[in-house]
Amino acid sequence: MRLLSYMGQWKSAAKEVLDRTAIVAKFLCLLHVTNNYLCSPTLVYGPSMLPTLNLTGDVVLAEHVSHRIGKVGTGDVVLVRSPVDPRRILTKRVVGMEGDTVSFYVDPMYSQTTVVPKGHVWIQGDNTYASSDSRHFGSVPYGLIQGKVFFRESNELRITRF
């Protein structure tokens, strides 16, 4: 008799555990899909995008929809997987799209002109003096773009829109 009542309690407890676990699992799935395919907050740091972005770190919101439908263009700040180290993600500005002619200074005396090949983009950091970008490793394939930055949260109580 007592065994039956224990079994009843265990059954309801087990059902509650399963329900709660299902809710947590669904939330984690939603979080994963949103972070990878919609919009995600990212911490970016480094001197290459001064004065647009902070040296010590800025939290930015990046959306992952535009680059899939081909809506990334000149002037956008994008997150790009580094062609030199695939485990690092860089934050740079797109300065030229495929077919554009780009001129840049290799050193203060000489400037070089290249045409961006098909399917590639030319990225540069806003702080040209302290940025390792397409001037060093060449045009990067469009497929390396991970997302477009559209919002920056700053330490002061103002939010800057790009």
Added chain:
Amino acid sequence: MSPTFNPRARNFTDDYVLVEKFCLKKYEFSHGDVVVFCSPSNHKEKHIKRIIALPGDWIGTTHNSHDDVLKVPKGHCWVEGDNSASSMDSRSFGPIPLGLVKGRVTHVVWPPQRIGLVERVFPQERVSSFK
């Protein structure tokens, strides 16, 4: 990639393969891995080829009918199709950044008579890796 995949052209069914994405955590690949990657000239297309050389390796190619030896730059890899007669691969568009790789092919899952592991085949005579 004949005869590894689709051994007979114009067959009724194309091969279906299993692509694993755990390799994208560390981007560590081995010589002879078959990988799926975004085409460097059109980001909407995906290609499937074999990695022949990894960053830092020297690979022998034939460029404009004379032999050439290239060093694969840091962060890039050299991919080639198994069917060298008709394959658009690194021999035309050069080494590709490892960031374009979207997964590694491990098994063929369809059609049933071809279910099995995809082997790692490595042409050792063309690649030398001095580190």
